[in-house]
Amino acid sequence: MKRFAKLAIPIVTVLIAAAVAGCAVGPDFREPETPKVNSYTSTALPEETATTPGRAGAAQRFVAGEEISAQWWTLFHSEALDRLVRQALADSPSLAVAQARLRQAQENLRAEVGVVSPSVDAKLSAQRERFSPTAFGQPNTPSTVFNLYNASVGVSYTFDVGGGWRRELEAMRAQVDYQSFQLEGAHLALTANIVTTAIREASLRAQMQTAQEIEALQQKELDITENQFKLGGARRSDVLAQRAQLLQTRATLPSLEKELALTRHQLAVLAGKFPGEADLPEFTLDTLELPQQLPVSLPSMLVRQRPDIRAAEALLHQASAQVGVATANLYPRITLSGSYGTQANSTADLFGPTTGIWNVGASLLQPLFHGGELTARRRAAVAAYDQTVAQYRDTVLHAFQNVADTLRALEVDARTLKLQTEAASIARDTFDLTHKEFTLGAANSLSLLNAERQYQQARISLVQSQALRYADTAALFQALGGGWWNRSNESAAEGRNGSLPSPLEGEGVGMRGDPPHPLPSPARGEGK
Template sequence: MNCLIRSGILIAPALIALAVVGCAVGPDFSEPEAPKTNSYTPTAMPEETASTPSRAGAVQRFMTGGEIPAQWWTLFHSEPLDRLIRQALADSPTLAAAQAKLRQAQENLRAEVGVVSPSVDVKLSAERQRFSFAAIGQPQVPSTTFNLYNASVGVSYTFDAGSGWRRELEAMQALVDYQSFQLEGAHLALTANIVTAAILEASLRAQMQALQEIEALQQKELGITETQFKLGGAKRTDVLAQRAQLMQVRAILLPLEKELAQTRHQLAVLAGKLPSEASLPEFTLETLELPQQLPVSLPSALVRQRPDIRAAEALLHQASAQVGVATANLYPRITLSGSYGSLANSTADLFGSTTGIWSVGGSLLQPLFHGGELTARRRAAIAAYDQATAQYRDTVLHAFQNVADTLRALDVDARTLQAQTEADAVARDTLDLTHKEFSLGAANYLSLLNAQRQYQQARISLVQSQALRYADTAALFQALGGGWWNRPAPDNAQPDEPATEGRNGSPPSPLEGEGK
């Protein structure tokens, strides 16, 4: 049906209303297509990672197309971690703020639905007036004072030729979707941050334990060196060098101690507690289990799973609807109104047979000349849509990079741990052998100090490599969206409440696809 009404032609309101029924201007939004690719990385990933007979050295297998559980952190099999995350989900002010923002968007949508519906108002009024007959050309008649009572019902409705209001509702529904995905993003970020902080705490504790063992070993070496110095078998500089080595280890421990305390404070705040009041479990690498089955979503599914991509899509939808709103502002609007009531000089006569009043009216508003304002605003809306399109594409590109980086990191992490395990074993054997040779006088003190430094570096690097496999595993679950679409809908959801989650990553959108 042709919706174009040439400006300047006056058509009866009833005929225009019939001509524009069911017509909407502007683009009809459709979901952007997923990138046409079958892989995240330019070269094929191995089906499984390398293995190492050490802590965190298990084989991890990439399960292409596997389903990610909503509570993905439970795959680390840490009951304290699961308990802490549940507490955080209940008490986090960040989530509470995101939930309130979503409720605000939902209520604004409901309010806008009321605005575009026909309005019905009841009016009751009482006035006391003094009337001068001079106003009607009879100044000789004395003025009179009287009461005036009014009771009426008024109905008004505006027909929007271009369905601009419906596009406005579509834009507001898109904002509801945006806030729902912002909430999912906050949920994912919170759980991922807690898991990462717990892994960091476990790494710091393991590094501190390793340094404490090295400190005890070097304290023992210092005792041997001091004994040899007293017996003339070592020089004073050897004793000083060993003490300096011991002090360096203690100096390294202090920053780790500070970082551990700050990580604990961070965990408390993430859980919605004050650092001084939180009762947190202690996390070690031994209390975490490395997930061995890693579900990897198909590339075509990633755009429906990542909350940041879905949020960018919702903004794109909003921008599309705003183009329709700006276009609809170029077309006429027809307002029909009517009222019926009673007007009397006393309340006793207010509903009498002779006091009835009514009115019926209609108006047509057709923009003719606004100095180019309306067309400029439409061009601005189109530019905003182009911007949203580019931002959506940028979000998708970075999301795919995020997954590719994490997959490669997991592969390299496993091989790095394998190399670090071998390096640690070699450094330990070298230190034991050098220590024996030094005790027998077959090695100088410089060789012993060098062996100690290599062993210290190897131990710390080994612990860091172990923790990195845990951290990058958590990063993979986060990069793939965290499985929020597999979370069951709450039992107390209202039928008319915009959903914040759905199966297969597709929350329902009541206005999506409308406008034809």
């Protein structure tokens, strides 16, 4: 065994040195350049949005470059919403799927690392054989039956000159990056969906309350009209018109109730619960507070913060590595192997001084002619890379559009709410005046019906405009990436672990947070 150790250690050392000395052909990936963009919108945004009385009408100030909280939903100051989001982060199956995919990618990477490392195998065998002297030209010699025991350790390593395996490892690390950012995207989508669904529930409850208040007013008007009809002060058609108006208002309630129920069911599923068993809080607009400070990331930072952009970059890295793999297939592969052990006819003699056996070997595989297959596969890998470059650019463009749309929506919807508030106030005054005139006989039923209809529409539009401001705010946090990069810092400040680990802390994850660099074309920038 001592002799084995003396021989095996140099063999292993030589193979590891060969592995380290190898180079990898193909393009060396560099992060894409940051877009040279100074603003999200073509025209400057105001410093703050329009102001309207009420919780939903507060002015919101755009603060450029301010950090985004990883728990951004807490800025709505709703404990019920915060509890529901945290429950969803713990129980959501969609998040569990993304987490499992990340673990799968990490384990596949670990497995591939083992494949490209020198392999060391121990072998122990025992067999009983019958020897025939006829095979050696001695037919008259009696045959012999004997036992053969073997104990050996073998070391082998395939050294591909082009570094294709190392590029394959690079591609798999990029796949781990991709799954990491897919997990962050799932986390962001889940939290944003819960917040916007809770806002929709609050809006529906407010619309139902408004419809019920309008229904009560119309019921009073119907009672007055019926009394006037009995006294001869109104026509039968006036009574029917008023009753039809009331029934139309009542007809809106079932549809609102249905939509509210469906929204509650969606909230339950988002939280990982069955609709019939979920104990969900009830959300109203009065329980939500509109964040007044809106952090707006600098355009130069958006590509490092959006999970979808980072995932597209990981795919770009993977495609670049695959070009290296296809290029390396054009180069030779050298396989080095060696083994040392003992062989004897009995177990007692297996480790005797004269039973040692060993071998050292090498082989070379150089592709010569494959009918153009290898070069065509490399060109296909380059085309796939070019496709991924275009997809990455498309993702970046849509991300900037998403932020620009949301910023404009915040500005315009604030002004819309102000106008809707004024319109609802005027509609209320008009209805009150028309109601008094109708009671005194100075206005006909048609004028009253029109006033009621306008007041009802103005109230519903006002509620929808109020809810839209909350939804716009949630959409902005989502469009800017949700602050996932601050999760570990905030968790440390709170003295507890976050609900979801940052991919930068993921075991075996090759993330990069350094500044971006130009991206070479794989069809040209061959590197080692």
